[in-house]
Amino acid sequence: MQNGKMQEHLQPLLASAELRAVADTIxxxxxxxxxxxxxxxxxxxxAQRIKGYAPGDIxxxxxxxxxxxxxxxxxxxxxxxxxxxxxxxxxVEGWRVRKDGSRFWADVVISPxxxxxxxxxxxxxxxxxxxxxxxxxEQLRQSEERIRLMIESVxxxxxxxxxPQGRVANWNPGAERxxxxxxxxxxxxxFSRFYPPEDSNSGKPARELxxxxxTGHFEEEAWRIRKDGSRFWAxxxxxxxxxxxxxxxxxxxxxRDMTERKRIAEELAERTRQQLAxxxxxxxxxxxxxxxxxxxxxxxxxxxxxxxxxVRLLGPGEAPPPMARTVPIHAPENGAHPHAVLAALxxxxxxxNEMSFLEAVANVVAAAIARARIEERLRLAERxxxxxxxxxxxxxxxLRERDEFISVAAHELRTPLTALQLKLQGLERGLAAAxxxxxxxxxxxxxxxxRLSRLIDRLLDVxxxxxxxxxxxxxxxxxxxxxxxxxxDFREPAAQARAPLELQLPEKAxxxxxxxxxxxVLVNVLSNAVKYGAGKPVxxxxxxxxxxxxxxxxxxxxxIPAEDVSRIFARFQRAASIHNYGGLGLGLYITRHIVExxxxxxxxxxxxxEGSTFSIDLPRFSLTPAASRxxxxxARA
Amino acid sequence: MNDPGCDKTVLIVEDDAxxxxxxxxxxxxxxxxxxxxxxxxxxxxxxxxxxxxxxxILLDMMMPVMDGREFRAQQREDPSLRGIPVVVLSAHADAxxxxxxxxxEGYLRKPIDLRALLETVERFCARDG
Numbered sequence: 001m002q003n004g005k006m007q008e009h010l011q012p013l014l015a016s017a018e019l020r021a022v023a024d025t026i027x028x029x030x031x032x033x034x035x036x037x038x039x040x041x042x043x044x045x046x047a048q049r050i051k052g053y054a055p056g057d058i059x060x061x062x063x064x065x066x067x068x069x070x071x072x073x074x075x076x077x078x079x080x081x082x083x084x085x086x087x088x089x090x091x092v093e094g095w096r097v098r099k100d101g102s103r104f105w106a107d108v109v110i111s112p113x114x115x116x117x118x119x120x121x122x123x124x125x126x127x128x129x130x131x132x133x134x135x136x137x138e139q140l141r142q143s144e145e146r147i148r149l150m151i152e153s154v155x156x157x158x159x160x161x162x163x164p165q166g167r168v169a170n171w172n173p174g175a176e177r178x179x180x181x182x183x184x185x186x187x188x189x190x191f192s193r194f195y196p197p198e199d200s201n202s203g204k205p206a207r208e209l210x211x212x213x214x215t216g217h218f219e220e221e222a223w224r225i226r227k228d229g230s231r232f233w234a235x236x237x238x239x240x241x242x243x244x245x246x247x248x249x250x251x252x253x254x255x256r257d258m259t260e261r262k263r264i265a266e267e268l269a270e271r272t273r274q275q276l277a278x279x280x281x282x283x284x285x286x287x288x289x290x291x292x293x294x295x296x297x298x299x300x301x302x303x304x305x306x307x308x309x310x311v312r313l314l315g316p317g318e319a320p321p322p323m324a325r326t327v328p329i330h331a332p333e334n335g336a337h338p339h340a341v342l343a344a345l346x347x348x349x350x351x352x353n354e355m356s357f358l359e360a361v362a363n364v365v366a367a368a369i370a371r372a373r374i375e376e377r378l379r380l381a382e383r384x385x386x387x388x389x390x391x392x393x394x395x396x397x398x399l400r401e402r403d404e405f406i407s408v409a410a411h412e413l414r415t416p417l418t419a420l421q422l423k424l425q426g427l428e429r430g431l432a433a434a435x436x437x438x439x440x441x442x443x444x445x446x447x448x449x450x451r452l453s454r455l456i457d458r459l460l461d462v463x464x465x466x467x468x469x470x471x472x473x474x475x476x477x478x479x480x481x482x483x484x485x486x487x488x489d490f491r492e493p494a495a496q497a498r499a500p501l502e503l504q505l506p507e508k509a510x511x512x513x514x515x516x517x518x519x520x521v522l523v524n525v526l527s528n529a530v531k532y533g534a535g536k537p538v539x540x541x542x543x544x545x546x547x548x549x550x551x552x553x554x555x556x557x558x559x560i561p562a563e564d565v566s567r568i569f570a571r572f573q574r575a576a577s578i579h580n581y582g583g584l585g586l587g588l589y590i591t592r593h594i595v596e597x598x599x600x601x602x603x604x605x606x607x608x609x610e611g612s613t614f615s616i617d618l619p620r621f622s623l624t625p626a627a628s629r630x631x632x633x634x635a636r637a
Numbered sequence: 638m639n640d641p642g643c644d645k646t647v648l649i650v651e652d653d654a655x656x657x658x659x660x661x662x663x664x665x666x667x668x669x670x671x672x673x674x675x676x677x678x679x680x681x682x683x684x685x686x687x688x689x690x691x692x693x694i695l696l697d698m699m700m701p702v703m704d705g706r707e708f709r710a711q712q713r714e715d716p717s718l719r720g721i722p723v724v725v726l727s728a729h730a731d732a733x734x735x736x737x738x739x740x741x742e743g744y745l746r747k748p749i750d751l752r753a754l755l756e757t758v759e760r761f762c763a764r765d766g
Contacts, residue, residue: 414728415653418748422659425751426666453748473733 020044030127033113036120038063038081050106050129052099063125068097084110085120093130105134158255161241164248166191166209178257180227191253194224196231212238212251221258233262267353274357277305281361285368289375294368298342302361306354308346313365315340325350327362329369339369399466407463410456417456421449458586461520465593472514472597474623479509479518479549480542486522487540490530499533499555501526504541509549511620517594518618524587525614529555532612548600548619556611565604598623643692645762646670650680650708651726652700656747660695660754667755669762676700677708684718693761694723695745698735709739722761 023031023044030047032040040063043055051058051066058065064077071077071094084090089111096106107128115121151159151172158175160168167190171183179186179194192205199205199222212218217239224234235256243249281294281301288294295313303311312324316339320326324343342362344350350358428442464470487501494501529538533555543550560568569592595602599622606612647664651657652675661671672691674680677700684690694712698705705725712718725736728747736744742761745753 414747416655418728419653419655419659421748422656422663422751422754426659426663429663429751430666449748471731471734 028128030125032125034063034081034110034123034125036122038077038123041122047127050098050104050127051096057099066096066127068095068103071095080108080110081123084123085112088112096127104129104131106130156256158253160253162191162209162238162251162253164213164250166205166251169250175255178226178232178255179224185227194255196223196225199223208238209251212240213248216240221262224255232257233259271353274305274353274360277301278357278360278364281364282367285364285371288368289372291365291369291372295365298361298365302342302344302358305357306344306346306350308344308350310345312343312345313340314343321345323347325355325358327355327359329362329366339366403463403466406459407467410459410463413452413456417449417453421446421453424449458590461590461593462586465590470593470597472517472623474512474514476510476512477515479511479513479551480505480507482515482519483522483540483542483551486519486526489523490526493527494530494538497530497533498535499530499538501530502537502539504539506542506544509542509544511549511618512623513598513618514594514623517597521591521594521616524591525551525553525616528587528614529553529557529612532557534558536611547621548617551616551618552613553616554611554613559608559610560604560606560612561608562606565606568604569602643690643762644670646672646687646689646691647758647762648672648674648680648683648691648694648721650674650677650694650700650705651697652676653697656697660749663751663754664758667758669758675702677703677705677711680708681711681715681718684712684721685715690718690721692722693742693758694721695726695758696723696741698725698727698729698732706735706739709741713740724757724761 020042023042023046026044026046027049028046030050031044032047033042035041040058040061043053043058047058048054062077064072067077076094080090080092089109091107091109093105093107095103096108097103107130109126111124111126112120113122113124151174154172154174155177156174157172158178159172160175161170163169167188168186171181171186175186176182190205192200195205208218208220217237219235219237221233221235223231224236225231235258237254239252239254240248241250241252281298284297285294288297299311299313302308313329314320314326318341320341320343324345326341326343329340329342342358342365344354344358424442424446428439428446461470483503483505487503490501526538526540534557536556539552539554541552541554543552569588592602595616595618598618600616600618602617603615604612605615645668647669649657649660649664649671651660651673654675657673657675661673664671672683672687674683679702680694680696681703696705696708703711709723712721712723722742723739725732725739725741725744726747726749727735727744729735732744732746735741743757745757
């Protein structure tokens with residue numbers, strides 16, 4: 001038998017204890033000999049471990065039982081031996097079957113053993129169990145597939161590979177959608193065509209690859225070009241891909257279209273810039289009271305912010321130039337009519353944001369104009385107030401000066417008058433019995449000094465009243481008695497004026513008043529009545545009540561016009577013409593103040609041509625008598 | 638007070654020479670003996686140097702060197718002068734209150750009425766014995 005012959009031939013090989021020992025120690029490989037027909041001649045430890053057969057189970061059996069049924073049916077074992085015999089070697093991977101029927105993925109190398117005659121005497125078969133490796137490889141394949149599917153399903157990112165030179169190696173749908181190229185159009189093309197010409201001409205794509213290659217990574221946001229030539233703002237991440245040996249095998253490139261995001265960010269930045277500009281203008285408006293300065297600033301800020309050709313302020317009637325976008329400035333008080341128009345001249349239409357910015361600028365200007373107007377009014381009002389206060393102060397100062405002058409003048413006049421009066425009186429006394437004519441003339445001179453003295457007294461009273469220094473020295477006395485005394489003194493002048501006094505007095509009218517001041521009042525009203533009484537009787541009536549006394553002095557004279565009634569009690573005022581009736585016009589002023597200092601009232605009722613009635617109403621006991629007065633009465637001049 | 642030595646003497650303390658002259662003249666006409674001092678200080682000197690105290694002092698209020706108020710204060714502190722009556726001469730409407738404050742015997746308002754002056758002077762001189 002050929003089988004026996006071959007076996008014989010293989011004997012030395014089989015007998016080699018050394019070889020056997022080596023083969024037996026190898027556990028990871030099944031190493032065994034087949035004869036030329038494929039009968040198993042030897043079986044090492046590794047073979048037993050991998051395939052499950054003990055040497056006794058398999059030696060002498062055909063190696064075909066190590067194959068699957070399909071492989072056997074396809075005569076694959078025989079084929080492998082034929083190829084190995086013909087080619088000198090065969091290496092295949094495939095499913096093999098263990099003793100227990102389970103399969104494993106095997107890497108099989110079959111090498112022929114030639115006899116001396118060159119004929120194939122048998123085969124060495126080395127089998128490795130690759131099941132684990134195959135499982136890993138399958139996992140890898142599946143995971144790669146998943147990644148591929150994933151990458152292909154990504155629409156928003158362009159994800160593709162570049163070879164180490166920068167040529168496009170693959171292309172996902174996202175890349176197609178973003179850049180417009182179909183895979184067949186772009187694979188194999190250099191990626192620099194995605195760059196704008198200025199970038200690709202300056203060698204930017206190569207620089208970016210270099211950076212990615214050396215640092216592993218390159219990232220940027222920049223303009224990229226689509227197939228149709230349009231630009232988009234891209235976020236690009238370029239990563240180097242290296243094999244386990246560290247050799248650069250290409251790059252992954254992930255690109256995202258950031259155009260919309262960039263637009264939104266830019267719009268946001270622009271809005272922020274505009275708002276900042278408006279707030280700066282507002283701040284400026286607060287610090288700058290001058291409207292023209294603010295308008296200048298508003299125009300400059302609007303122009304700088306909008307980056308338009310020109311910004312102008314047009315007056316109400318001014319027509320805006322063509323291409324101008326305008327917003328009205330509505331200052332208050334102009335109603336529906338704008339104060340002015342803010343016009344921006346721009347080739348491009350302004351966006352809604354830009355228009356609202358322009359409106360905000362116009363509003364700041366309008367507010368500044370409004371503020372300036374209010375401030376102007378405030379200033380005017382303040383100025384008027386100051387002027388009025390100034391006038392009032394001036395008038396008061398003038399009055400004060402006049403009062404002081406009156407006071408000083410009266411005192412100064414009085415000093416020489418004292419001496420003059422005494423000398424005249426002394427002369428009069430000395431001449432009494434001598435020359436009647438000289439005595440008469442002296443008496444005249446004495447009367448004039450007395451009159452001068454009374455005028456000075458009145459001036460002093462006025463200055464005292466004006467300075468609020470009119471003091472009363474009340475004492476208890478009978479007013480009816482005082483009226484009689486004063487009326488007695490008036491008898492002669494009244495007779496001369498043919499205005500006799502007709503008294504209607506009560507028996508008693510006691511009260512507490514300043515006797516000298518009340519006497520002054522009586523003299524005043526009586527002399528007025530006699531003076532203006534036009535030669536008709538003057539009635540003097542006194543009424544007494546529990547709390548008060550009422551004096552009414554009525555003449556039938558020229559009367560006082562209604563328009564003068566209110567001012568006859570004022571200083572230096574006289575109703576009658578100064579040419580016919582002399583005097584300083586102080587009498588009623590002083591009278592009124594004396595009456596009021598007594599907490600009384602004085603009033604006048606008058607009809608022109610029919611006469612006047614002066615009514616004086618005095619409380620009887622509102623003043624406490626001054627004890628000291630009585631003591632000095634006797635020496636009173 | 639009833640010192641027989643007063644002898645119709647009247648001290649006029651008045652800074653205005655014309656007024657002082659006029660008063661002195663009418664008093665001389667009435668047979669009084671006027672003494673004159675232009676201010677309070679001079680009046681004190683005059684009084685202390687005089688052989689006899691005057692029956693009355695006619696005292697002006699506003700004077701240089703020493704005014705009427707100060708004179709009156711010093712006069713009242715001096716036991717030898719304290720008893721001489723004082724009548725205030727004042728143009729002021731408040732002459733009465735001045736007189737009261739200074740504890741004077743009376744006052745004469747300026748311009749001075751001759752009759753009132755003579756009556757007042759006579760009243761104080763008549764006390765003399």
